[in-house]
Amino acid sequence: DGGITQSPKYLFRKEGQNVTLSCEQNLNHDAMYWYRQDPGQGLRLIYYSQIVNDFQKGDIAEGYSVSREKKESFPLTVTSAQKNPTAFYLCASSIAGVNTIYFGEGSWLTVV
Amino acid sequence: DQQVKQNSPSLSVQEGRISILNCDYTNSMFDYFLWYKKYPAEGPTFLISISSIKDKNEDGRFTVFLNKSAKHLSLHIVPSQPGDSAVYFCAASVAGNMLTFGGGTRLMVKP
Numbered sequence: 001d002g003g004i005t006q007s008p009k010y011l012f013r014k015e016g017q018n019v020t021l022s023c024e025q026n027l028n029h030d031a032m033y034w035y036r037q038d039p040g041q042g043l044r045l046i047y048y049s050q051i052v053n054d055f056q057k058g059d060i061a062e063g064y065s066v067s068r069e070k071k072e073s074f075p076l077t078v079t080s081a082q083k084n085p086t087a088f089y090l091c092a093s094s095i096a097g098v099n100t101i102y103f104g105e106g107s108w109l110t111v112v
Numbered sequence: 113d114q115q116v117k118q119n120s121p122s123l124s125v126q127e128g129r130i131s132i133l134n135c136d137y138t139n140s141m142f143d144y145f146l147w148y149k150k151y152p153a154e155g156p157t158f159l160i161s162i163s164s165i166k167d168k169n170e171d172g173r174f175t176v177f178l179n180k181s182a183k184h185l186s187l188h189i190v191p192s193q194p195g196d197s198a199v200y201f202c203a204a205s206v207a208g209n210m211l212t213f214g215g216g217t218r219l220m221v222k223p
Contacts, residue, residue: 004155033210040121042201042215043156058210090155097208099144103155 003027004104006091011109013078013085021076021107023091030096032074036060037088037106046089049074050096078109086111115139116204118214125221131189133217135202138183142204146211147176147187150199159200160187192221 004025013019025032034046045058049068063082068074074093078085088108094101117136125131133147143164148156162169162176162185169176175188189196199218203211 006155035213042118043213045210048210088153092155099205099208099211100146100158100161101211102158103148105155106153108153 004091004093004102006089006104006107009105009107011107013109013111015111016080018077018079019085019109021078021089021091021109023074023076023104025072025074025091025093025104027093027102028071029093029102030071031094031101032068033092033094033101034058034064034066034074034076035090035092035103037090043090046076085109114215115142116202116212116214118200118202118217120217121215122218122220125192125219127194127221127223128191131187131192131196131219131221133187133189133200133202133219135185135187135214136183137185137204139204139206139212140183141206142212143207144205145176145178145185146203146205147174148201148203148213149196150201150216156201189219192219194221194223197221 007022031050033048035043047066049055065077090106091104092101146161147159149159150156160174178185199216201216202214
């Protein structure tokens with residue numbers, strides 16, 4: 001089945017630790033994105049990548065890092081520098097130049 | 113500065129009636145608008161979209177209306193069903209660039 005797979009679904013992290021969220025897509029999409037959703041709030045763009053080995057900061061990139069070594073993979077690392085990391089993280093992808101983006105199922109990150 | 117706003121955080125509608133979800137935007141350069149539906153703990157799913165060259169787009173029970181002069185779009189769901197209960201996000205973009213999302217409206221359809 002074609003789609004976007006995020007893992008893990010639920011993740012607990014101790015303060016001061018880095019954690020990496022995985023995102024894989026088999027839709028052959030060029031562009032990939034990471035969004036964050038906080039309870040009762042909208043979606044905020046963290047990072048995006050329109051082509052392999054290139055990525056751009058979104059609105060709230062501080063405390064996060066990404067890589068895009070393969071077209072199908074766009075992992076997000078939440079570093080210890082992120083002040084409020086507890087949130088629901090959404091990965092998405094799209095065909096380059098096309099407005100409609102498609103989302104994965106999301107990953108819950110809780111800092112304990 | 114929120115360029116896309118959904119001023120109603122929640123909406124409650126009786127099953128079978130019409131649901132109207134509203135979205136306002138400030139950037140007159142937006143030329144493409146989308147609605148997404150999101151269930152708890154799941155990713156949003158694309159629902160319907162409209163280009164700025166049109167003022168209406170219909171897909172089954174879902175119709176999106178665009179009023180460019182008022183910088184306003186709305187999503188109509190007729191008839192509403194309990195399975196429509198979810199959070200709805202509107203989004204907008206300029207010339208294929210990044211989507212800007214509104215804050216979402218939680219729709220509750222009562223049986």
